[in-house]
Amino acid sequence: MKHVLVIAFILVLAGCSFPKDPENSFEKAKNDELKIGIIENPPFITFINGKAEGPEIELIKGFARENNLKISFTKGNESGLIEELQKYKLHILSGGFEKGTIWKKEATPTAPYDNSHVFLVPKGKNRLLQHLETYILKNQVKE
């Protein structure tokens, strides 16, 4: 019974900002900027005259707007950007990744924004993941 009470107490305490990120990354991104890695992968992301466009970019912009986040984009190739993500130098990776992506071990796929496509976030960033997924799930388009 004692255990149950202790756990209930922790839950109530934690309830306000649950889950948290280790190192508070999401809160830091709010003050600083949200760093997005992008990989060209039409039709999800297309580079037109050096500018990235496509449905994934729209989603990220929408997410940033809703959470008052500044964003910066870093272009690159998959393996390079995955490495940056693993080092926590990026917050989100966008490039038309699929649910069962081969990078599952290196990064965490979000909930799919359509039937099968996801963003990648660094492992363990559960607050960032939650905010992003809240936006994705609200704007999910299932065919």
Add this chain to the structure above:
Amino acid sequence: MKGIASFELPEELKKVLKEAIRLEWITIFYLLSVIVVMFLTMGSSQAMKTAWLEDLLSLIPSISFLIATRINKKPPDEKFRYGYHRVYSIAFLVGASALLGMGLFMIYDSSMSLIKLEHPSIGNKTFFGKQVWMGWVMILALVYSSIPAMILGFKKLPKAKKLHNKILYTDAEAQKADYMTAFAAMAGIIGIGAGLWWADSAAALFIALSVVKDGFKYISTAVKDLMDRYPVTLKKQKKDPLIDEIEDLVLGLDWVEDAKIRFRENGQVYVGEVAIIPKGKLIIENLEKVNVMLLNYHWKINDVSIIPVKELPSW
């Protein structure tokens, strides 16, 4: 007359056994449902994975109890002249070995995720239009994996004691203590939620250590039984007082000058020898009488050889 050929339990214990078999079937179906629920919710949490493996492992005692009970029912035959009682000790050893092996793997797996600084992610899903953090769902799954298990454990414990059945007993004890695993895993998940990525692997390591500890303990008991240690009580692992009672009983007979006895555990029952130095001339009827008396003394005494001697044997 009772003897090695009488492999059956007394009437009242037959009922207990039947009830125990029913409980173990319930346990198996319940555990299967737990395994499915846990698998669907575990995500990338190491603590959940370890707790899931532990649930998978806890199927072993139930299944081996049911199989062993089936084999144990058989009467002695041409090939197995001592009956099939020992199947319980063997099943117990096999189960304990599986537990130890799996425990060691769990320690390795959890340590690696700790060493590799793996940060577990727990995402979100929508249920009936509401977004839910999967951590809460995992905690619910853990509650489902522990409370019914504890109830089953408490129900099986007295039956295991009555039947002197070690598999049933360890199964019941492990289930009774299942809340420890569930609490550890819950702490791990809440830890993840609080931004403590290491809490998850640490919780997993704690669960793994407790599995290894149990594995060692059970293997030691199983090996000692198979090495013909004197019969012990289930809980405290102390010499069963029944053995001393029998010694007193034999020594108290008026035609007995001196006697020495030894017994060992064959699964649920005891088997052994009584060496007697008779006072004066040996009367065969006396030997027969003492044999019948001991076999009727307690159901656990399954077979006794009475050996008349001039000098007590060295065992």
